[in-house]
Amino acid sequence: MRFEYNIEAGNFTKAGDASSSFKKILKQLNVDPQIIKRIVVSLYEGEVNIVAHANGGKVICEVDTKRVNIQLIDVGPGIPDIEKAMQAGYSTASAKVREMGFGAGMGLVNIQRCVNKMDIESAPGKGTKLFMEIHLRPDEKFKAPPESPESHGV
Ligand SMILES: Nc1ncnc2c1ncn2[C@@H]1O[C@H](COP(=O)(O)OP(=O)(O)O)[C@@H](O)[C@H]1O
Numbered sequence: 582m583r584f585e586y587n588i589e590a591g592n593f594t595k596a597g598d599a600s601s602s603f604k605k606i607l608k609q610l611n612v613d614p615q616i617i618k619r620i621v622v623s624l625y626e627g628e629v630n631i632v633a634h635a636n637g638g639k640v641i642c643e644v645d646t647k648r649v650n651i652q653l654i655d656v657g658p659g660i661p662d663i664e665k666a667m668q669a670g671y672s673t674a675s676a677k678v679r680e681m682g683f684g685a686g687m688g689l690v691n692i693q694r695c696v697n698k699m700d701i702e703s704a705p706g707k708g709t710k711l712f713m714e715i716h717l718r719p720d721e722k723f724k725a726p727p728e729s730p731e732s733h734g735v
């Protein structure tokens with residue numbers, strides 16, 4: 582099954598819409614609640630990044646019996662130094678974005694902690710593609726998924 586969502590640039594009221602919609606689908610599919618949480622937190626962080634840092638984009642979620650694959654594809658400035666962006670606390674969020682409570686620099690770190698696989702491809706000046714894969718079978722390694730300070734309510 583494949584689900585696609587559009588992400589509007591700069592619209593923080595809508596950030597989280599794709600993750601809430603996909604959460605409902607995962608519940609209907611009876612996915613383990615801990616795994617749903619990991620998927621939704623990761624998708625939410627990816628969505629917020631498109632809203633905060635890029636000029637809009639889309640999310641493609643694919644589900645089969647064993648795994649969920651998510652692609653977040655945006656149009657935007659890209660990420661010039663991915664290794665740096667992956668560091669805890671690193672953020673280029675604007676003052677305005679920080680005022681709204683985002684920009685702690687923990688989004689990509691959280692995603693990495695929650696997913697089985699993750700990959701970022703970025704072309705400076707063109708955009709970023711973030712891929713992630715989460716296995717649907719419970720895994721001891723992920724017994725206690727970390728909470729994201731930004732993901733209340735998802
Ligand atoms: N989709 C994106 N497009 C451009 N830059 C991004 C994108 N996602 C992340 N980044 C860059 O990586 C940094 C770290 O991202 P993240 O860990 O989510 O922290 P935060 O969003 O709080 O800044 C961002 O500040 C930004 O510079």
Ligand SMILES: [Mg+2]
Pocket residue numbers: 626629630684686687688689
């Ligand atoms: Mg972020």
